[in-house]
Amino acid sequence: MKKPLIVANWKMNPISLAEAKRNFEIIKRGVRNIKNVETVVCAPFVFLPALKAAKNLKLGAQNCFFKNKGPFTGEVSPAQIKSLGCQYVILGHSERRKYFKENTEIVNRKIKAALEVGLRVIFCVGSESKKPGKEIKYQLGKGLQGFDKSIFNSLVLVYEPVWAISTTKNKATATPKEALSGFLYMKKVLEKLFDKKTAREAKIIYGGSVDSKNVKGFLGEGLMSGGLVGAASLNPKEFIRTVIEAGKS
DSSP, X not given: OOOOEEEEEOXXXXXXXXXXXXXXXXXXXXXXXXXXXXXXXXXXXXXXXXXXXXXXXXXXESOOOSSSSSSOTTOOOHHHHHHTTOOXXXXXXXXXXXXXXXXXXXXXXXXXXXXXXXXXXXXXXXXXXXXXXXXXXXXXXXXXXXXXXXXXXXXXXXXXXXXXXXXXXXXXXXXXXXXXXXXXHHHHHHHHHSOHHHHHXXXXXXXXXXXXXXXXXXXXXXXXXXXXXXXXXGSHHHHHHHXXXXXXX
């Protein structure tokens, strides 16, 4: 197994630049000597200029627009993100779909724009149902429309059971077995969209209340290649523990 990918998604946190810099520095020191895990912090746009990628810690953004410049008030382009030292960008997150009505056709355009400037894409595919089905099939089909299998050189998929995200009211948590169900279903869809080899080699990570206590289960029994960490990433020491545990899987 290639080294797992653990991504911190800070979402719209923290409140101040001082706290963002402090948390980032703690994480930077904590993962400095962890060589068997690829670690990424995806921070809000306003903090990115103050955060510098370092040994064993990469920087990412949580969204981007599908144009590199122009009259698009309030948007941030892939080229602008790249210029700040980011290597990754999260696209298609369920919160973007829910609160900002971002459909999969728009996500497809964003993926294309991000790849064109050399960013690596973390493409979230979400399901409201505990049993993955047509939502996953639709999002993968439309999101990857127009791409060939070479896209997987620069793209990581996220299985995101929306009902298990840490910000949901029901506070449900998926089991590794439920994660495995989503993993296997996504692989079947990818096989139909591309081919068996591409499906087998495509990297899928898990996103939904990941922390240091359950990450090994998702990477082991769940067969995931890593995790997208939300709430637990806001505590830098807990995030470091999550990275350490992922390295043991």
